[in-house]
Amino acid sequence: xxxxxxxxxxxxxxxxxxxxxxxxxxxxxxxxxxxxxxxxxxxxxxxxxxxxxxxxxxxxxxxxxxxxxxxxxxxxxxxxxxxxxxxxxxxxxxxxxxxxxxxxxxxxxxxxxxxxxxxxxxxxxxxxxxxxxxxxxxxxxxxxxxxxxxxxxxxxxxxxxxxxxxxxxxxxxxxxxxxxxxxxxxx
Numbered sequence: 053x054x055x056x057x058x059x060x061x062x063x064x065x066x067x068x069x070x071x072x073x074x075x076x077x078x079x080x081x082x083x084x085x086x087x088x089x090x091x092x093x094x095x096x097x098x099x100x101x102x103x104x105x106x107x108x109x110x111x112x113x114x115x116x117x118x119x120x121x122x123x124x125x126x127x128x129x130x131x132x133x134x135x136x137x138x139x140x141x142x143x144x145x146x147x148x149x150x151x152x153x154x155x156x157x158x159x160x161x162x163x164x165x166x167x168x169x170x171x172x173x174x175x176x177x178x179x180x181x182x183x184x185x186x187x188x189x190x191x192x193x194x195x196x197x198x199x200x201x202x203x204x205x206x207x208x209x210x211x212x213x214x215x216x217x218x219x220x221x222x223x224x225x226x227x228x229x230x231x232x233x234x235x236x237x238x239x
């Protein structure tokens with residue numbers, strides 16, 4: 053297992069699994085209840101060497117999972133609907149995160165943060181002139197996005213000038229309340 057994440061009620065998790073990362077062979081994304089029951093593969097591929105699933109994200113209503121398919125020539129964001137198991141390519145990029153209203157997905161591409169409206173297919177660039185912006189995370193009310201780029205930064209979700217939160221930033225997550233608090237682990 054390379055990545056796991058809990059759903060909101062704490063009764064299910066999803067995970068990616070592969071025999072050996074970055075080698076040819078079966079790779080999957082699966083959902084399982086915490087009881088160990090109801091194991092369900094939602095995406096499974098025999099992938100060529102140099103391809104892997106990365107960064108999974110539950111949709112706020114937990115009906116979809118966004119994920120990255122990383123390959124040597126293309127890295128793209130996909131979503132899979134859990135009721136139909138149908139996958140759809142959302143955009144070229146990586147590190148997806150859903151907006152709280154599920155109408156947009158933020159992701160990293162070419163060193164910047166982008167947002168794509170999944171209903172209209174319109175993309176917009178949120179940050180400009182950056183080289184390593186990655187791991188965006190929407191605020192609980194959808195007005196801000198926190199991301200990593202040689203520290204932790206905060207930017208309005210509609211775009212604008214990012215504000216530095218911490219020079220050293222490891223992992224981060226928003227608090228469960230709708231406030232503007234971010235829990236940060238510095239490394």
